Amino acid sequence: xxxxxxxxxxxxxxxxxxxxxxxxxxxxxxxxxxxxxxxxxxxxxxxxxxxxxxxxxxxxxxxxxxxxxxxxxxxxxxxxxxxxxxxxxxxxxxxxxxxxxxxxxxxxxxxxxxxxxxxxxxxxxxxxxxxxxxxxxxxxxxxxxxxxxxxxxx
Amino acid sequence: xxxxxxxxxxxxxxxxxxxxxxxxxxxxxxxxxxxxxxxxxxxxxxxxxxxxxxxxxxxxxxxxxxxxxxxxxxxxxxxxxxxxxxxxxxxxxxxxxxxxxxxxxxxxxxxxxxxxxxxxxxxxxxxxxxxxxxxxxxxxxxxxxxxxxxxxxxxxxxxxxxxxxxxxxxxxxxxxx
Numbered sequence: 001x002x003x004x005x006x007x008x009x010x011x012x013x014x015x016x017x018x019x020x021x022x023x024x025x026x027x028x029x030x031x032x033x034x035x036x037x038x039x040x041x042x043x044x045x046x047x048x049x050x051x052x053x054x055x056x057x058x059x060x061x062x063x064x065x066x067x068x069x070x071x072x073x074x075x076x077x078x079x080x081x082x083x084x085x086x087x088x089x090x091x092x093x094x095x096x097x098x099x100x101x102x103x104x105x106x107x108x109x110x111x112x113x114x115x116x117x118x119x120x121x122x123x124x125x126x127x128x129x130x131x132x133x134x135x136x137x138x139x140x141x142x143x144x145x146x147x148x149x150x151x152x153x154x
Numbered sequence: 155x156x157x158x159x160x161x162x163x164x165x166x167x168x169x170x171x172x173x174x175x176x177x178x179x180x181x182x183x184x185x186x187x188x189x190x191x192x193x194x195x196x197x198x199x200x201x202x203x204x205x206x207x208x209x210x211x212x213x214x215x216x217x218x219x220x221x222x223x224x225x226x227x228x229x230x231x232x233x234x235x236x237x238x239x240x241x242x243x244x245x246x247x248x249x250x251x252x253x254x255x256x257x258x259x260x261x262x263x264x265x266x267x268x269x270x271x272x273x274x275x276x277x278x279x280x281x282x283x284x285x286x287x288x289x290x291x292x293x294x295x296x297x298x299x300x301x302x303x304x305x306x307x308x309x310x311x312x313x314x315x316x317x318x319x320x321x322x323x324x325x326x327x328x329x330x331x
Contacts, residue, residue, distance in 0.1 A: 003208070003209070003211075003212045005212070005216075005292070006211075006212035006213070006215045006216050007212075007215075009215070009216060009219055010215055010219065013219050013222075013223065017223075020222045020223060021219070021222070023218075023222045024215070024218035024219040024220075024221060024222035024223070025215070025218060026218070027217070027218035027221050027222060028211075028214040028215045028217065028218030028219075029214070029218075031214050031217060031218065032210065032211065032214045034166075034167060035210075035214075037167070037170035037171050037173070037174045038170050039206055039210065040174055040177075041170070041173055041174050041177045043199050043202045043203050043206065044174075044177045044178065044181050044199060045177065046198060046199065046202050047181070047195040047196065047198045047199030047202070048180075048181060048184065048195055049198075050194065050195070050198040051191045051194035051195030051198055052184070052188075052191060052195070085284075085285070085287070085290050086210075086213060086289070086290060086293055087206075089290075089293045089294050089296075089297040089298060090202050090205060090206060090297055092297070092298060093297040093298055094198070094202065096298065102302070105298070105302075106302075106306055109285075109294075109306070110285065110306070110310065113284045113285035113290075114281055114284050114285045116284075119260070122260055123260050125260075126260040126261055126263065126264040127260060127263060127264055127267065127276075130325065130328070131273070131277075131321070131325065134321050134324060134325070135277055135280065135281070135317075135321065138317045138320070138321060139281065139317070142313045142314070142316075142317055145313060146306065146309045146310060146313055149309055150302075150305055150306060150309065153305065154301060154302065154305060
């Protein structure tokens with residue numbers, strides 16, 4: 001489905017402006033090769049995770065019975081890890097299939113995308129300490145709130 | 155500035171390649187110690203590889219198209235002027251446009267702040283930039299299903315707006331003191 005959408009956009013762009021369309025294809029190719037190693041690493045990790053860790057173990061750590069403490073740990077993990085969000089979805093889906101709860105999957109994705117401990121120094125330099133720390137701090141709380149609500153509803 | 159960014163990217167690629175090598179090495183060692191797990195690991199990896207390879211090119215094409223057709227200057231121009239409810243929605247929308255990674259946006263945000271854009275809009279813009287990207291939502295739809303994606307999107311937008319407004323309050327209040 002997404003392929004059809006992208007292809008449609010590309011055709012439309014091609015008709016509108018050929019040079020710009022070519023340029024965007026070059027950008028696409030570059031970023032594809034840029035992201036490829038990380039994708040492969042995550043794929044290998046998922047394989048290892050599913051192959052070696054029994055499902056009961058996964059669901060014990062990130063499943064329904066993990067409790068609030070488990071959610072906090074996952075939220076912290078998401079905040080510290082620096083994986084492109086695109087790749088976090090297959091990872092989340094695989095955790096989901098092996099028994100992780102909605103809450104933990106949601107909190108992981110949300111902290112991963114909203115908070116960047118790795119980019120925090122840059123954020124502080126550009127926006128000031130107060131704003132950067134406030135933003136990351138509240139994002140953390142919000143991520144947990146979103147995840148808890150999702151766990152309740154879904 | 156451009157030179158250093160390129161340099162950074164190149165370093166990042168080298169680091170990723172080394173990490174990939176380490177991951178491969180560990181996998182090979184682990185699989186030769188436990189040959190009975192080989193099949194489970196390779197099937198799981200292969201399934202995800204196929205799923206990723208199906209969507210990744212499309213996502214990249216979309217991002218490339220936006221990068222070429224929507225200039226960053228346009229985003230800055232619209233966000234600098236906007237205010238009120240319109241400003242909030244514009245911030246969400248502009249942030250959702252797939253125009254680059256998060257570290258590109260901090261300098262933009264700082265320029266906007268200096269130009270006098272509202273703090274709430276900047277916070278909303280930054281957060282939307284991070285977590286409400288259009289191609290990203292499509293990938294989420296593919297992997298986690300429409301209900302999960304729609305719920306998370308809706309909740310994120312609501313909470314991000316609340317966060318933007320309250321951070322602005324806090325900053326204004328603490329500046330007064």
